[in-house]
Amino acid sequence: MTQEIRTITIGAGQARPRRRSQKHTRRRVRLNGWTVAKYAALTVAGVLLFRAGAAYALTERGYKAIGGEVFALFLPVFYYTISATVRDYIKEIKSIFREEKDHEKTC
Template sequence: MTQEIITITVEAGQMTARRKSRKIDQRRPVPVWAIVKYAALTIAGIMLFREGAARALAYRGYFAVGGEVFALFLPIFYYCLSRTVRDLITDIKNGFKPEYEED
């Protein structure tokens, strides 16, 4: 059993491997207002769910989880809607031009 030594050289036309550097120390901090906003939305969603479950219990006469469970997704709905509106406003300002041109 012979062991062969393989050497790889970088010649013209070949790229060297690039490593993505992780800059853990340079991460953008999360603003406190964002944490407070989503915590308030979560609490509001829980309160809406509990109120909806109580009303549904009174209406149905038995406990079951129905559409009121979607109140728990209030932070996710808010994020999706706000992101969509933000992108729409950006598109309107830019005249609906693509961000990049395809060659």
């Protein structure tokens, strides 16, 4: 019986590994310390408001349940969405006034 010797080549029959394109590379995110502190404070405030609301609701209802006081936990999310909306609104108004001034200069 003859033993068959096989040569194994690395990667034979397999596709070459693709190089990652520029858009898939990881980016380093720089965090502003004040922003982190602000959202940490909002999170703590939300938890404290939730606990106070839950205690008040327990005395009112007479039994333990979770109701509307849970929305206090979303305080950081509400702050972010409202502040982003107001920021975009102000930016839009400023751009409208700039366009009007530019239009007046050209006329």
